Amino acid sequence: MSRKITETTPKQDGFRMPGEFETHKGCWMVWPERTDNWRLGGKPAQQAFVAVAEAIANFEELTMCVSQRQFQAAREELSDRIRVVEMSNDDSWMRDVGPTFVVNDEGEVRGIDWRFNAWGGLVDGLYFPWDKDDLVAKKVCEIEGKDYYSLEEFILEGGSIHSDGDGTAIVTEACLLHESRNPQLDKAGIENTLKEYLGVEKVLWLPHGIYLDETNEHVDNIVHYCAPGVLVLGWTDDESDPQYPYSKAAFDYLSTETDAKGRKLEIHKIHIPNEVLITKEESEGVDSVDGTLPREEGDRQAASYANFYIANDAVILPLFDDEEYDNKAIETLEKVFPDREIVGIYAREIILGGGNIHCITQQQPLGK
Amino acid sequence: MSRKITETTPKQDGFRMPGEFETHKGCWMVWPERTDNWRLGGKPAQQAFVAVAEAIANFEELTMCVSQRQFQAAREELSDRIRVVEMSNDDSWMRDVGPTFVVNDEGEVRGIDWRFNAWGGLVDGLYFPWDKDDLVAKKVCEIEGKDYYSLEEFILEGGSIHSDGDGTAIVTEACLLHESRNPQLDKAGIENTLKEYLGVEKVLWLPHGIYLDETNEHVDNIVHYCAPGVLVLGWTDDESDPQYPYSKAAFDYLSTETDAKGRKLEIHKIHIPNEVLITKEESEGVDSVDGTLPREEGDRQAASYANFYIANDAVILPLFDDEEYDNKAIETLEKVFPDREIVGIYAREIILGGGNIHCITQQQPLGK
Numbered sequence: 001m002s003r004k005i006t007e008t009t010p011k012q013d014g015f016r017m018p019g020e021f022e023t024h025k026g027c028w029m030v031w032p033e034r035t036d037n038w039r040l041g042g043k044p045a046q047q048a049f050v051a052v053a054e055a056i057a058n059f060e061e062l063t064m065c066v067s068q069r070q071f072q073a074a075r076e077e078l079s080d081r082i083r084v085v086e087m088s089n090d091d092s093w094m095r096d097v098g099p100t101f102v103v104n105d106e107g108e109v110r111g112i113d114w115r116f117n118a119w120g121g122l123v124d125g126l127y128f129p130w131d132k133d134d135l136v137a138k139k140v141c142e143i144e145g146k147d148y149y150s151l152e153e154f155i156l157e158g159g160s161i162h163s164d165g166d167g168t169a170i171v172t173e174a175c176l177l178h179e180s181r182n183p184q185l186d187k188a189g190i191e192n193t194l195k196e197y198l199g200v201e202k203v204l205w206l207p208h209g210i211y212l213d214e215t216n217e218h219v220d221n222i223v224h225y226c227a228p229g230v231l232v233l234g235w236t237d238d239e240s241d242p243q244y245p246y247s248k249a250a251f252d253y254l255s256t257e258t259d260a261k262g263r264k265l266e267i268h269k270i271h272i273p274n275e276v277l278i279t280k281e282e283s284e285g286v287d288s289v290d291g292t293l294p295r296e297e298g299d300r301q302a303a304s305y306a307n308f309y310i311a312n313d314a315v316i317l318p319l320f321d322d323e324e325y326d327n328k329a330i331e332t333l334e335k336v337f338p339d340r341e342i343v344g345i346y347a348r349e350i351i352l353g354g355g356n357i358h359c360i361t362q363q364q365p366l367g368k
Numbered sequence: 369m370s371r372k373i374t375e376t377t378p379k380q381d382g383f384r385m386p387g388e389f390e391t392h393k394g395c396w397m398v399w400p401e402r403t404d405n406w407r408l409g410g411k412p413a414q415q416a417f418v419a420v421a422e423a424i425a426n427f428e429e430l431t432m433c434v435s436q437r438q439f440q441a442a443r444e445e446l447s448d449r450i451r452v453v454e455m456s457n458d459d460s461w462m463r464d465v466g467p468t469f470v471v472n473d474e475g476e477v478r479g480i481d482w483r484f485n486a487w488g489g490l491v492d493g494l495y496f497p498w499d500k501d502d503l504v505a506k507k508v509c510e511i512e513g514k515d516y517y518s519l520e521e522f523i524l525e526g527g528s529i530h531s532d533g534d535g536t537a538i539v540t541e542a543c544l545l546h547e548s549r550n551p552q553l554d555k556a557g558i559e560n561t562l563k564e565y566l567g568v569e570k571v572l573w574l575p576h577g578i579y580l581d582e583t584n585e586h587v588d589n590i591v592h593y594c595a596p597g598v599l600v601l602g603w604t605d606d607e608s609d610p611q612y613p614y615s616k617a618a619f620d621y622l623s624t625e626t627d628a629k630g631r632k633l634e635i636h637k638i639h640i641p642n643e644v645l646i647t648k649e650e651s652e653g654v655d656s657v658d659g660t661l662p663r664e665e666g667d668r669q670a671a672s673y674a675n676f677y678i679a680n681d682a683v684i685l686p687l688f689d690d691e692e693y694d695n696k697a698i699e700t701l702e703k704v705f706p707d708r709e710i711v712g713i714y715a716r717e718i719i720l721g722g723g724n725i726h727c728i729t730q731q732q733p734l735g736k
Contacts, residue, residue, distance in 0.1 A: 001429070003448045061369070068456040071503065075510075080371045084510050086454050088436040135439065142443075142452050143511060 001145035002138075005110070009196035010149060015102040015110060016199030019165030019225055020310040023366045025109075026061030027311065028140055029053055030360070031074045032092035033067060036292040037127070037353050039285030048349040049092070050077050052309075052316060052357055055343045057082050059311040063143075065089065065136070087139055088132040090118070093355055095220065096157035098362035099137040099148060102199060107368025111141040111148035112197055114156040119215045120180035121155070126214060126354070127292040144364070154193055155181045159218040159359050163198050166228040167260030170204040174217035181216075202260035206253060208246035210234055210272070213302035214293060220358045221304045222250060226268075226336050229259060234304040235269035243272060268336050270329050273322040276303040276351055295352065305329035307356035310363075315340050318347030318356045369513035370506075373478070377564035378517060383470035383478060384567030387533030387593055388678040391734045393477075394429030395679065396508055397421055398728070399442045400460035401435060404660040405495070405721050407653030416717040417460070418445050420677075420684060420725055423711045425450050427679040431511075433457065433504070453511060458486070458501040461723055463588065464525035466730035467505040467516060470567060475736025479509040479516035480565055482524040487583045488548035489523070494582060494722070495660040512732070522561055523549045527586040527727050531566050534596040535628030538572040542585035549584075570628035574621060576614035578602055578640070581670035582661060588726045589672045590618060594636075594704050597627060602672040603637035611640060636704050638697050641690040644671040644719055663720065673697035675724035678731075683708050686715035686724045 010016065031049065032038050038045040049064075056062050057079065065087035066074040075084045089097070096119070099111030114137070118130035141148040160175045175181070176190055185193070191203045209217025222234040233250055236243045247269075254265050283297040305325070308317040315337050319326045326344065333342045350356050378384065397417065400406050406413040417432075424430050425447065433455035434442040443452045457465070464487070467479030484502045486493035509516040528543045543549070544558055553561070559571045577585025590602040601618055604611045615637075622633050651665040673693070677684040683705050687694045694712065701710045718724050 001449055001451045068500065068503075071507075075506075081369055083369045083513060086456060086507055088454060132436065135436075138443075139439075139454055145451060 002142045003147040005147055005149045006152070010102045010110070010112065011196045011199045014104045016165065017100060017102050017163040017169070018365045019163060019228065020363055021225070021227055022165055024060050024312050024363045025366045026063065026364050027056050027309070028063050028065065028094050028098050028362045028364065030087065030089050030092040030094045030097070030136070031064055031066040031070055032353065033070050034091055036287040036289035037091060037295070039282055039295070039352065044349040045353055046074070046077065048345070048347060049360065051345050052360065053078060053082055055316050055345055056309065056311050056361070059314045065094070085143060087136060089136060090127060090130050090133040093159070093359050094136070094362040095159045095359045097133040097136040098158060099140050100158050100161070100198075101363070101365050103365050103367050109146055109365055109367035111137060111146050113137040113141070113148050113150045115151055115154060116157065117155050117180070119157065120178070123180035124216070125180070149197065151197070153184070157215065157218065158362060159215060159220040159355070161194065161198065162219055162223065162225045163200060164225045164228045164259065167201045168204060169194055169198050169200045169202075170206065170219055170223060170225065172206045172209045172217050172219045172222070174208050175215060175219070178216045200260060204254070204257055204259070206250045208249060210302040210304050211241075211243040211246055212300055214354050221302055221307050221356070222247070224306045224308060224358070226310070228261070229263040230266045230268070230336065232268045232270050232306055232332065232336060234272050234306040236272050268332055270305045270332050271325050272305070273303050273320040273325045276301040276320060276348065278352060282352060293354070301351045301354070303351050304356070307358040308333070309357045309361045310340070313340055315342050316357050317342055317344050318350065319344040320348060320351070321346060370510045371515040373515055373517045374520070378470045378478070378480065379564045379567045382472045384533065385468060385470050385531040385537070386733045387531060387596065388731055389593070389595055390533055392428050392680050392731045393734045394431065394732050395424050395677070396431050396433065396462050396466050396730045396732065398455065398457050398460040398462045398465070398504070399432055399434040399438055400721065401438050402459055404655040404657035405459060405663070407650055407663070407720065412717040413721055414442070414445065416713070416715060417728065419713050420728065421446060421450055423684050423713055424677065424679050424729065427682045433462070433508075455504060455507055456500040457504060458495060458498050461527070461727050462504070462730040463527045463727045465501040465504040466526060467508050468526050468529070469731070469733050471733050471735050477514055477733055477735035479505060479514050481505040481509070481516050481518045483519055483522060484525065485523050485548070487525065488546070491548035492584070493548070517565065519565070521552070525583065525586065526730060527583060527588040527723070529562065529566065530587055530591065530593045531568060532593045532596045532627065535569045536572060537562055537566050537568045537570075538574065538587055538591060538593065540574045540577045540585050540587045540590070542576050543583060543587070546584045568628060572622070572625055572627070574618045576617060578670040578672050579609070579611040579614055580668050582722050589670055589675050589724070590615070592674045592676060592726070594678070596629070597631040598634045598636070598704065600636045600638050600674055600700065600704060602640050602674040604640050636700055638673045638700050639693050640673070641671050641688040641693045644669040644688060644716065646720060650720055661722070669719045669722075671719050672724070675726040676701070677725045677729045678708070681708055683710050684725050685710055685712045686718065687712040688716060688719070689714060
């Protein structure tokens with residue numbers, strides 16, 4: 001019931017990627033288990049994923065994809081209202097391995113199955129191999145009976161794009177122009193592919209994302225579209241922090257740019273938390289495996305409040321037990337999203353694995 | 369979205385197992401791949417399964433469950449209209465490992481997750497282990513978002529029962545009373561469990577099924593309910609065939625019994641095909657593995673035309689390239705099912721693995 005589409009693009013067929021703030025049918029996640037990324041056999045991360053899943057399930061349907069090995073364990077940990085389906089995987093970043101969904105004016109929903117190479121393939125990928133991850137988007141579309149666009153060559157992760165659903169996408173040069181993604185294309189070629197597949201007319205290019213972000217600085221860790229024309233931006237006031245020039249450049253760029261509809265952009269700064277450093281105990285809980293990015297004591301994690309998930313009627317926000325900045329993030333989002341409940345989840349165990357709540361979720365728009 | 373029900377039974381909740389001839393939402397199958405049961409790496413069997421799946425997909429939705437290892441291969445072999453989902457398995461007998469679906473008067477559909485022990489567990493099971501198979505029913509219900517009844521202790525395979533949807537079930541003593549299934553229960557206890565879970569008032573007990581049937585003589589290989597009060601019966605006229613006393617006893621029993629509604633039973637004999645014996649070449653294509661039933665040259669397979677699948681508006685019938693009996697089976701079913709198309713599929717490669725079209729399919733009723 002799922003047709004693989006290779007001859008046309010979403011734009012040609014009248015499809016666009018909706019904003020995350022548009023109504024969802026539900027959300028998809030993958031259960032974390034690889035012991036060379038998640039400490040203590042993945043158990044603490046699993047509990048954090050459960051907290052995120054249950055928070056989202058208060059607002060929309062949630063499907064958790066789980067390997068055969070962990071199927072029964074995950075089923076027991078999650079409430080009945082969460083659907084659990086078997087899916088092999090190499091890790092648990094549904095934003096990046098899942099389909100990007102697009103819709104048309106009749107409300108038909110289709111998927112996009114980008115190629116995935118573990119954030120850099122043999123150049124600077126984070127683990128090897130990644131063949132199971134690369135099948136996840138297709139499998140999600142099969143379960144849902146959705147047709148999907150298949151790109152044979154174009155590497156992209158869902159976390160490296162945001163769409164306002166109204167003609168504009170935003171990305172980072174650091175990621176999309178990195179030699180490990182699509183070196184066969186120049187910037188114009190990449191932009192053209194984004195326009196064709198996301199159904200947008202304009203692409204905004206931030207130079208950088210969050211400092212030390214191992215995804216080559218995904219856009220979803222530094223900014224988030226909250227409505228057409230409205231963005232939050234990961235920020236720091238500390239001019240000595242290596243993050244400062246990244247955030248400053250993004251702010252300056254966005255302050256002067258307009259979107260596809262000619263709007264000036266409303267930018268809400270959200271200060272990043274104080275440094276999140278891996279402890280000795282945390283590092284020692286992770287298996288060392290050749291070819292997988294190690295988790296060393298003292299490593300600074302790319303923690304950012306911009307990495308939240310917009311659910312129907314809610315925002316699921318990562319918190320870091322940070323007395324200085326957690327509450328400020330909540331307050332900012334309460335202003336930006338007056339009609340949504342802001343649900344904070346303590347997310348240290350997720351950022352220890354290299355991402356956060358937006359990275360581990362993927363929305364499926366409602367369509368009709 | 370799938371609730372596990374352990375406190376009540378389908379009968380208590382007003383549910384019943386519909387007849388296979390009632391309207392389906394669709395059908396489920398599992399892709400064959402184990403090389404110690406299917407010759408030549410499973411390739412000939414896979415082609416036969418494809419033929420069955422495509423035949424069914426002409427009449428109703430078909431979902432093929434496939435292991436990660438074979439996912440892409442199966443996806444390529446099957447047409448787009450067939451849904452392919454990942455599911456780990458120990459073999460490919462969806463009738464026996466899938467959920468038995470029940471419905472209530474409001475059209476709600478629920479599953480039953482029987483325990484599965486590979487047709488006999490450590491007593492006379494056909495392979496070891498069977499843990500993946502035992503999770504299939506639950507996984508199907510999860511994908512569909514159906515609540516399911518879970519039996520902690522009761523062993524049953526879907527092929528060992530038929531329901532007329534109108535108060536009567538039919539089984540064989542050879543299978544259901546076998547020491548390898550539920551020795552903790554006597555016949556009355558087993559019958560009571562069937563009544564509670566299938567929502568029936570009467571159970572008909574045939575003594576035997578088909579000679580040498582390795583499932584301990586499943587009922588679905590010797591009879592098939594075609595409508596309330598109407599059955600086909602696997603038969604032989606050859607009184608020297610060990611099958612003769614089995615079929616004769618079934619005929620005599622059914623000729624004198626009435627069903628739950630007091631109906632006399634209309635019995636249509638279908639002669640079994642001439643002996644199907646495993647050839648040397650066929651035997652040599654199967655891997656020898658300790659603990660798996662071997663496939664030896666000269667072994668007689670339990671071939672029977674009663675092992676068909678009733679789809680919406682069609683009957684999918686196994687054929688054996690048997691000049692004497694294939695056409696007679698078709699003619700009989702054309703009389704019994706005047707409003708359905710009879711679709712014959714050459715099924716030698718399926719019976720070589722120990723079952724046939726009914727064994728590899730499981731219907732999901734439409735409900736409302």
